Amino acid sequence: MVRRRLSEQSFFVLAAVAKEPLHGYAMLSRITELSDGRLKLAVGTLYGIIDRLAEQKLIELDREEVIDSRLRRYYRLTDLGRHTFREEGARQATNARIAASQLAGVVLRPHRGEP
16 A cells, blocks of 8 residues: 555656656756646756655665766665555545546536536
8 A cells, every 4th residue: 555645746756767767957858758748847846755755765876977077966766666656546546437427428517617
């Protein structure tokens, strides 16, 4: 069982580094790509999430590089992070199946004020 549910933003940070370690700017790009543009994090928001996920031992520093006199820190999933990411993905998939089954055949009407 997942220790704690992940926010959408935290979920996408884990998704971004699931395949390979990434630095912050690459994470921002990957998150935007993975979310089909729905989620665009500010740099400060991203680093706050990185700090929290590192404290929870879900991600860790992989390496540091200096590129054009700037330090890049690359982060990767930990084993706990991979496990948590899998379980949270399964939980969300279950919720999506429940929603789809409940809405099957239901005609959705727009809310008041919507066309």
